[in-house]
Amino acid sequence: MNGTRDGPSSEHSRIGNSPLTRAAVLAAALEIIDHSGVERLSMRRLGKALGRDPMALYRHAVNKAAVLDGVAETVLGQLTVDSSDPDWQHQLRLIARDFRRIAVDHPNVVPLLVTHPLATPLGLRPIGTLRPLERILSLLTRSDFTGSDALHIYRALFGFLYGHVLTELQEIVERPEEPTDLLRLGLHRLPIGEFPLLRGLASDLAAYDGVEELERGLDILLTGLAENVPPPPTAPPPAAITANGDRK
Known part of the structure; x- marks a missing residue:
């Protein structure tokens, strides 16, 4: 056997000799969840994966709940939202595809993204999980929707997405x-x-077919939203006044 090949013990040793960071803790926690599920994550198992005493982890996460919040932030951090896109329907479609990709890549994390937040008041949720909401609201208000209508569209989109990924x-x-x-x-x-x-x-x-079902659902949802929650018409620019006082 080749003695230079890295096995689990050498991997743990390498991690154990490197500085312990919050990012490393969350990456290891995500790997455990991806392979074994949320219920199999524990501070003891996480410490073993990192090659550290579990007590050392508490400097980066006060408990398992904090680790789970951090994992949700890490995964949602992969969601790309371009709030400057002038085509709000196109951007929401890209966001939906991105969210589905994340869910399929990390199916064991989906409960942390879909059901877990419902038990936590909005203002107490991890900051990172609220950034997609803020960026989508920015996208929609830039497209002349009112804040209230933008929130309605966000809820309709993610209500559909949550149901879709759970079904798929x-x-x-x-x-x-x-x-x-x-x-x-x-x-x-x-x-x-x-x-x-x-x-x-x-x-x-x-x-x-999850991809096809997502696209068909988005067609129905976005068409309905465009018809029922149209942005207010843009006011025409003021008419220019000529030198003799007439309006063009």
């Missing part, structure tokens, strides 16, 4: 080796004579 990540095929979609999805277990429409849609259910 929970689409489960029971027995992929079965010859028909009805059997693959376990719909044959439903009472005979009931749910005829659901049974009839077995092929559509089995062919679920």
Whole structure:
């Protein structure tokens, strides 16, 4: 065996000999969550992954809840929002695609992004998780929406996105080796004579495509928002006055 190859112990040793930072703590926590889920994260396990005494971690996060908040901030920090985009619908579509990508890349973090914040008052949430909201509000108010309408659009968009990613990540095929979609999805277990429409849609259910479903949903959502929450019309520029006092 090649003795120079890095294994887990050498990796831990290398981390243990380097300065411990909040970024390193959160990166290790995210890796544990990605591989094992939120429930398997503990300060003891995090300390082991970093090659440090767990007590050393408390200088960077006061408890596990603070680590989870930091992980949510880290992941949402990957969400790109260009508040200067003059085409608000185009920008919201890019944001939606980006959010879905983040959710698919880190499915075990989704509860921290979707359900966990609902138990925390807005002003007490981690600052980093509020920045996308502020930037989207800036995008929309720059497009002449009122603050109230901008908030309505944000809520409609993320309400849709939360539902979409939860649906996509929970689409489960029971027995992929079965010859028909009805059997693959376990719909044959439903009472005979009931749910005829659901049974009839077995092929559509089995062919679920998260990217396509997202785009179709965005088409419906953004078209509806543009029609029902239009920005106020831009006032025409004042007419120029000529030297003799006439308006052009």
